[in-house]
Amino acid sequence: MVFPERFSDLPAATWPRLRALLDVPTEASETINMTIGEPRHAFPAFVGDILADNLAGFGRYPANHGTDALLDAIGGFLKRRYDLDVPNDQILALNGTREGLYNAAMALCREEKHGQPVILTPNPFYQVYAVAALSVGAEPIYVPATQETGHLPDFKSLPSEILDRTAIAYACSPANPQGAVADADYWRDLIALAEKHDFMIFADECYSEIYRESPPTGALEIAMQMGADPERVLIFHSLSKRSNLPGLRSGFCAGGAGSIARMRNLRAFAGAPLPEPLQAVAAAAWHDDDHVVENRALYHQKYNVADEVFGNIKGYNSPQAGFFLWLPVVDGEEAAVRLWQEKGVRVLPGAYLSHDANGENPGKHYIRVAMVAPKEELQRGLFLIRDCLYG
Template identity: 85%
Template sequence: MVFPERFSDLPAATWPRLRALLDVPTQASETINMTIGEPRHAFPAFVGDILADNLAGFAKYPDNYGTPSLLDAIGGFLGRRYGLDVPNDQILALNGTREGLYNAAMALCREEKNGQPVILTPNPFYQVYAVAARSVGAKPVYVPATVESGHLPDFHALSADMLDRTAIAYVCSPANPQGAVADVDYWRNLIALAEKHDFIIFADECYSEIYRDTPPPGALQTAREMGADPERVLIFHSLSKRSNLPGLRSGFCAGGPQSIARLRMLRAFAGAPLPEPLQAVAAAAWNDEAHVVANRALYHRKYEIADRIFADLEGYHAPQAGFFLWLPVDDGETAAVKLWQETGVRVLPGAYLSQDANGENPGKTYIRVAMVAPEEELQRGLTLIRRCLFG
C-alpha cells in the first residue's frame, strides 16, 4: 500500500515512540506513570444515576448535533463563564474534542489561498492539529512557543506572505504542555491579525477550567467584544478535564452560524454523535459548577506541591493553568530514560510533542510531567524527579 506523500513528514505517534524508548528494565520497586494527561480525580457523583435513568436512549439513534437539553446546558455554561449568549444552532456537541479539532479543518479549510493553504500550529502542539492540516492538503507551519514568546506562539513574527496564505491558526490556551495562558491582549492582537489576513482561529480551550486564581479569558468572548467577524473564531471545550470524564468522550465547539452549519453538514455524513444517555450525563455536567470548583481546589494543592519542590530550580516556570509541568533538562529523552531506570517514574520527552523547525526542536530540552495522580503519589513522583535529575 502506498500512502500519500503529504503524510510523510508528520511526527511519529507519541505513545508507541515512548514505549520503545522506555523498553528497558527499571531498578525501582514502585512505578509512577506521569506521562498521559488522563485525569484521576473523581468524576461527579451524579453520573451513574443519570446514566441509569436514561438507559432507554440506547435503543434509538442519537440526536446528530446534540439534544436540546445538552445544547441548552452548554449555552448556559458559556453564559456563566464568558458572558456569551450563544444560540443552540451555533453549538455542536462533539464526540470528544479531538473529533472537532480534526473535522473543523475538514469542513472549513479553503482548498486554495494564494496557492497551497497554510495551517499554523503552536510548536509544541497537539498532534491532531498537524494531521488535520495534512489531511486537507494544507501545509502545516510550526510556530515556536518558547520561553522567549511566553510559551505561546508569536504569529506576528511570520511574514505577510505566509499570513496571506494562512487559512487556519490553532491555538491552545491554557497551553498543553506549558500551562501558559493567552490574556485578553494576546487574543485581541491575534484576532486583529486574523481579520487583516483573513484566516480562522481554532481556539482549543480544553484546560480552561483548571487554573490558579484568574479564569483564563476566552477567544470567542474577546472576538465578540471586539465586534470581529462572527466566523473568525471557533472554540473547543471538553468535559475530560473540567469534569474528570475522559471516557465520556463529550465536548463541544461553538462559533459563527456558517462555520457550525458546515460542521453539522460534515457530521451528517462522517461524524459519530454521542449516544443520548451520555448526552444526558454531559448536560448535567455542564449545568453543575460545584464539582468543577472542588476539582480545581485539588489542582491548587498540586500546584503548591510542585512549586515547593521546584521553586528554586533554574528555568522552572510554574504553570498558570492546566495540569502539566514543563521542566527544563539537558535532553528530554536522556532524562526520561534515566528517570525510568533509576526511579520507576515515567515522563514524556518534550521532543515527542514538538516538530523540528528551522533546525531546532523547541521541546528537546524539556520533559512533560502530568500532575494527575493522587497527592501523595504526585509528591513522591515529583520528589524523585527533583533528586534524580536536579540534585
Template identity: 40%
Template structure:
C-alpha cells in the same frame, strides 16, 4: 492507500515506548506515570448517575446536532462562564465526541484542498492532532515557536506576510499544552486583526480552561471576541470538553461553538462523518455542564497539588507554576548538560517515574526545536503519588549534578 498518511509522525507516546524499549525500571520503586495527560481524579457521582439514568436512550439513533436540552445546557454554561450575551443553541453550538475528534474534523471541513499551497498554522510545541489534521486535509503545517520570554506565547509577529496569505486555519491552545500559558486580550486582538486581514479561521482549543491557579479564570476566545466588540464571533470556533473539567475522559463529550456560518457547514460534514453523540452520554453531559460544584472541588485538588509539588521541583529544575492546565513544563539542563530524552530514559530506569520528553511535543522549526531539553509532567494522579514522584525526581536530579 491515501499517500498523505505517510506524512504522519508516530504519536509522542509511541516514541516514548521506543525510547524505553529494553529498559528495565528499578524494581525497588513502584511505577508512577506523569507521562499522559489523563485525569485520575474520581468521576463525580452525579455524572455517573445521569449516564445510567439515560440508558433508555440507547434504543434510538441520536442526531448529529444533539438534543435541544444538551445544546441549551452548553449555551447556558458559555454565557455563565464567559459573561457572553445570549448564545443561540440552534446555530452557535454543536456537541462533539470530545474535542480531539472535533479539532481534527474541522480541518477537513474548512481547508480548500484545491489550493495546493494551503497552510495550517499552530504553536510549537503543540497537540499533534493539529499537524495530522493539516496533512490529511491536504495542507501543510506551519509552526510558530513559543517564546519563554513571552510566557510561552507564540511570536506571531515573526511570521512573514507571504506565509500569512497562505494560512487557511490557525490552531491555538489556551491554556496551552504543554506550557499552561494563557493568551491575554492583546494576544487575541492580534489574532483577530490578522484573521480579518488574511481571512483565516481560528480554532481555539480550550479543553484546560477550568484548571487554573489564579483568582481570575482564563480568558476564552469567544469572551475575548465579545470584549472586543466582534458580534457573531466571525471566523472563530471554540472547542471545549468535559474530560479534564469533569474527570470523564472515557465519556468523549465536548462541544464546538462560535461562528454560525462555519458551524452550519461543519454540521453538514459531521452528518456524513457519522459522529453523533450517544443519547446516554448526552444526558450525562447535561448534568455535568449544569453543575459547577464538582468543577470547583476538582480545581481545588489541583491547586493543592501544584502548591506542594512545584516548590520541590523548583529546587532542581527550571520550572514554575503555570497559568493553567495540569502540566509542569520544565527545563532539565539547568545544572547539568543532559537532553530531555536522556533525562526521561534514566529517570525511568533508575526511579521508575515516567515523564514525556519535550522534543516529542514539538518540531524543529526556524532552526530550533522549542521542546528540546524540556520535559512535560502531567500531575493528574492524587497528591500523594505526585509528591512521591516529585521527591524521586529531586533525588535523581541532585544525583546528576
C-alpha cells in the same frame, strides 16, 4: 493502507515512540506513570444515576448535533463563564474535542488561498492539529512557543506572505504542555491579525477550567467584544478535564452559525454523535459548577506541591493553568530514560510533542510531567524527579 507522501512530514506517534524508548528494565521497586494527561480525580457523583435513568436512549440513534437539553446546558455554561449569548445553532456537541479539532479543518479549510493554504500550529502542539493540516492538503507551519515568546506562539512575527496564505490558526490556551495562558491582549492581537489576513482561529480551550486564580480569557469572548467577523473564531471545550470524564468523550465547539452548519453537515455523513444517555450525563455536567470548583481546588494543592519541589530549580516555570509541568533538562529523551531506569518514573520527552523547525526542536530540552495522580503519589514522583535530575 499506505499514507500519502505528505504524511511523511508528521512526527512519529507519541505513545509507540515512548514505549520503544522506555523498553528497558528499571531498578525501582515501585513505578509511577506521569506521562498521559488522563484525569484521575473522581467524576461527579450524579453520573451513574443520570446514566441509569436514560438507558432507553441506547435504543435510538442519537441526535446528530446534540440534544436540545445538551445544547441548552452548553449555552448556559458559556453564559455563566464568559457572559456569551450563544444560540443552539452556533453550538455542536462533539464526541470528544479531538473529533472537532480535526473535522473543523476538514469542513472549513479553504482548498486554495494564494496557492496552497497554510495552517498554523503552536510548536509544541497537540498532534491532531498537524494531522488535520496534512489531511486537507494544507501546509502546516509550526510556530515556536518558547520561553522567549512566553510559551505562546508569536503569530505576529510571521512573514506577510505566510499570513496571507493562512486559512486556519490553531491556538491552545491554557497551553498544553506549558500551562501558559493567553490574556485578553494576546487574543485581541491574534484576532486583529486574522481579520487583516482573513483566516480563522481554532481556539483549543480544553484546560480552561483548571487554573490558579483568574479564569483564563476566552477567544470567542474577545472576538464578540471586538465585533469581529462572527465566523472568525471557533472555540473547543471538553468535559475530560473540567469534569474528570475522559471516557465520556464529550465536548463541544461554538462559533459562527455558518461554520457550525458546515461542521454539522460533515458530521451527518462522517461523524459519530454521542449516544443519548451520554448526552444526558454531559448536559448535567455542563449545568453543574460545584464539582468543577472542587476539582480545581485539588489542582491548587498540586500546584503548591510542584512549587515546593521545584521552586529553586533554575528555569522552572510554575504553570498558570492546566495540569502539566514543562521541566527544563539537558536532553528530554536522556532524562526520560534515566528517570525510568533509576527511579521507575515515566515522563514524556518534550521533543515528542514538537516538530523540528529550522534545525531545532523546541521541546528537546524539556520533559512533560502530568500532575493527575493523587497528591501523595504525585509528591513522591516529583521528589524522585528532582533528586534524579536536579540533585
